[in-house]
Amino acid sequence: MDALVRTDWLADELGADDLRVVDATFYPAVPGAPIGDAAAEFEAAHIPGAVFMDLAAMADRDTHLPSMLPPADQFAAAMSALGIGDADRVVLYDRSPYRTAARAWWMLQAFGKSEVAILDGGFAKWQDEGHPVTRGAERPARRRFAAHPDKERVRNLAQMAANLDTAAEQVLDARGAARFTGDEPDPHHGTASGHIPGSKNLPYARLFNPDGTWKTADALRAEFDAAEIDLAKPLVTTCGSGITAAVLAFGAHLLGNEAALYDGSWSEWGADPASLKATGPA
Missing domain, CATH: 3.40.250.10 (Rhodanese-like domain)
Structure with a gap:
């Protein structure tokens, strides 16, 4: 199937x-x-x-x-x-x-x-x-x-923090551009604006055609390319609460990349006073 x-x-x-x-x-x-x-x-x-x-x-x-x-x-x-x-x-x-x-x-x-x-x-x-x-x-x-x-499918806060130093895995954020850059405040009280340092942004809606079907093949790959993601390398997806990050993970799967997902996503990272935050474009 x-x-x-x-x-x-x-x-x-x-x-x-x-x-x-x-x-x-x-x-x-x-x-x-x-x-x-x-x-x-x-x-x-x-x-x-x-x-x-x-x-x-x-x-x-x-x-x-x-x-x-x-x-x-x-x-x-x-x-x-x-x-x-x-x-x-x-x-x-x-x-x-x-x-x-x-x-x-x-x-x-x-x-x-x-x-x-x-x-x-x-x-x-x-x-x-x-x-x-x-x-x-x-x-x-x-x-x-x-x-x-399957622990390889899931990332936690400590792993994401360690990746800031190693950059072993690309990080791709599914939220809208304004939330990613910090131009739009996070809708959750007590959660900072911005994104994980070094991460890239691909709003999840870009993976779909106007009729609601998934983009596939070259059209789908073009979206990851535009986000500066190399699908031949390890990838972790993130979003606000781990929901739309799965959209990016599925899109990557269609192109042969078995991405992991940061389950806590920005709900965890953005609310943690110890985590580093970045604003502005990727």
Whole structure:
């Protein structure tokens, strides 16, 4: 299964015993950002057989930081409850402006699940093309899911601080240009403006075509090139809270680079009085 799948491919595959379709819509609690009720939207309309992955609940409960990876046992239990098993193929979609299917993709990758894809164009394209939708809750049968944490997929504050000296990994920030440069204040109280010193900026929305599908091949590579990122070298992605950083990680994956993700992102770095901050262009 390709990492990015088309709507017509999914329409043909629906009902396969080893296929799990997952709605990973999420609206992060960012002041001034679009607000939605992902669970209610799912019950109102979703792809037949799909289940709802509640990313708001699927986070580490022992930290004040938003959206951090949960412990492996918590994640495994959640996947089992969604009917996702070790041998299953998983196709993710969303209807969020933050392209949150990418966060779900990265989480599954971080816990050792490799047969995972994103539906190109998401639910909007599926619906616009007249594919079937259904409503109501889904009650899948539990399946065994064993989580195998992949530490190479995740970076923490100490690792990011050490990278300031070594520059062993390129750092790419998915936030908008004004937040990156510090021209726009951070929306979170107590969080500084600016970016991690030495990092580059590629606003995540640049990875998509006007119709909401992903850029691919040369068009996608051109965006990383414009951000001065060498995809032949190690890469770490970051953003405000680890959500849209996953969009950049997935884009890099499509081009053969298995990027890591700084899970604490600017919510952690920008609020830490000891961390170095930079402002202005990259």
